[in-house]
Amino acid sequence: MNVLVLNCGSSSLKYRLLALPGDRELAGGEAQRVGPRTAEPSRILHHADGQQTVHTVEMPDHAIAFDEIMRLLAHTGAPRPNALGHRLVHGGTRFSGPTIMDDDALRDLQAIQKLAPLHNPPATALIAACRERYPDLPQVAVFDTAFHATIPACAATYALPRKLTAKLGIRKYGFHGTSHQYVVEEAARFLKKPLAKFSAVSCHLGSGGASLCAVVDGRSVDNTMGFSPLQGLVMSTRCGDLDSTSALRLLIAARGDTDALEKTLNKSSGVLGLSGISGDIRDVLAAPAPDETDPARRHATSQVYLWRLRKYLGAYLATVGDADAIIFTDTIGETMPGVRAAVCADMDCFGVRMDFQHNAAPLSLPCDVATMDSDIRILVVATNEELAIGRQTYATLPPP
């Protein structure tokens, strides 16, 4: 079965055509600058058979971007997809696993849009458009929240009046589930442990978003993101944890404009707000230029980033109890040995001992960088959300 995986961003559409089972990638790419015309033209970066091509084409919305991608695939001789796998950020309480998108499911998906007003609407609209264009092509939605449906009440409940939380669907949903689930399965396989007996703290450290996931017996029991992807760790431009009073003070300063506050906390906080130089923690951790104006601010940024990460690693190791492994993944987790070393140093009290030399050396993933005598393995695993979505889509559909 050939599955076309679609990952819808606010102004981009990533795609990957996979032959399953067997995880073979046939083609892939990204439609960029989807939406109203910008200074630069919209284009598709397409790759297949190790060759990359660029196609400039107008794409005023995601549906048209999808048409162009299908046309490009047909034009370059790729096989026609047998199914579509969509990445959805939020599944609310309605979707606790990959779901075939029929009329009912699509209606339910449209009803929960406001849970993720920034992320869900373009993907939902894309599903509707795909159904219109290819009514016979089965579509599966894979949700970032689904893996976290097993988070127990003690971790999912905010200490707010229960009538209010019930009415507004307020609870911890957790995100990055597709990635966490994927690396947890990879890690269990690598350590030759049955998934049902595998416990870990999974650290998905992206250059944009980041979250930790506590996993007991192969199931998610907590995630640092909460009701929205705003809570938890220091991220590229998102603030992570914040006193509610702070948010209220900023809301007053913004004269009650929630959109302005949303923008402040989502777009100009985090590493960017703290450092004032970059939203990418790799830039902040790099050696400062000799003529740098504010090296103290750069230093404080990396300290806050690493400290929050370290505290949450401690919290989640305490939650899991007997963890088999700590897993590092995604851009920062896979490529920044300094970050891994900073948060794993002096963690002997948890039974965590890192082989710092091995950690600093070039690694071929997956890889274990704990010392021989460490009670808990420290793994670096490459994540692959598109492949995970493809596999889940394949597993959800009836055999062809």
Next chain:
Amino acid sequence: MKNNKPLEQETSMQLLTLVPGHEALRYAIFTDRLTRPNNAGVIRDYRGAMACHLALLKIRKALQAAAQTNRKTAAALVAIGIRVPFGGTEFHGPVVVDADVLRRLETLTSAAPLHIPVLLELLQQCDTQFPDVPQVLVFDTAFFADLPAREYLYALDTDLARAHGLRRFGYCGLLHAAAWQHAARTGATRILSLCLEPQMELAAIHGGRPVYVTSGVTPIEGLPGQTTCGDLDPGLVMLLAEELHWGPERLNTLFTRESGLKGLTGRVITFDELFDAPKNKYTLARDVIRYRLLQASGMAFAAMGGIDAIALSGRYPAAGRASAAWLKQQTVFQRQCQPVAVHYLRTPVEFLVAEQALLLARAAACRAAA
């Protein structure tokens, strides 16, 4: 205890402590000895010039009554110790009130609009009722004024955070500091300090310095309290404002008065009642509190590379003991080679205020004499 020495050997002396709270002014009178107050009380209504004036008249009468019941006749008031919940980064320790201190206090008004004006009124009335008696301010945030930057900074735009005074503090500093000293006498250097007040607060104290604390800009952040919400997703503030059309004041009431144990159980209960309740009662609230405590403990372990002792303090000892006993059964505590000792500080906060007040008033008197 080391503190039952007489205030003065020769003449009889009195010391007054004031704890101005949200709803009431608590006072305690110590005569001759700092063991336990001779007289203590709560005055419900003390806000505003007139109410404050009447409150202090009442306290003055209580002081006179306490002096008479003592066998010595001329008991002089040597100091007034006042507990202040918020001193910002301005006050790193207790101070004797003078013109400069008053000026510095006024700069804190925007950061603590509920506390500072009430405090300034109280100080003025104290001046009128007890002229020439030194007033000593003891700040609950002072212990946390030197938190490391990595702990006190939020991941916000640096200028924005500075403009709005958004940084982390701890709010039970007096109790944490005393509980730490109490536990440190056994040689422990890495202390998990859990303060059982209506707004529960957990701090990691490494070699006498706090390195991690659950509270934030206000004591609302961190662990849920009896009526306060604790950690929330900041996105919820936007959601609630939009969905309920509630303004910041109404939301603040929700977060501070209607949440926490009250929100979870639908009833007004204390932490002692929560932990004393039968197993099938308040199950969710207890599970939530325990879970948050476990996570905060994990953070304390990570912050100090382990812990040597748990130091409990505050007005809910039963809840403290129950929490510590539960925590000690958890894997992360069981894993330690040395069993984690638990200490409980019995000293009430009035006493800690009195102790500081006496120390500072005496030092000031010595300076004046020299």
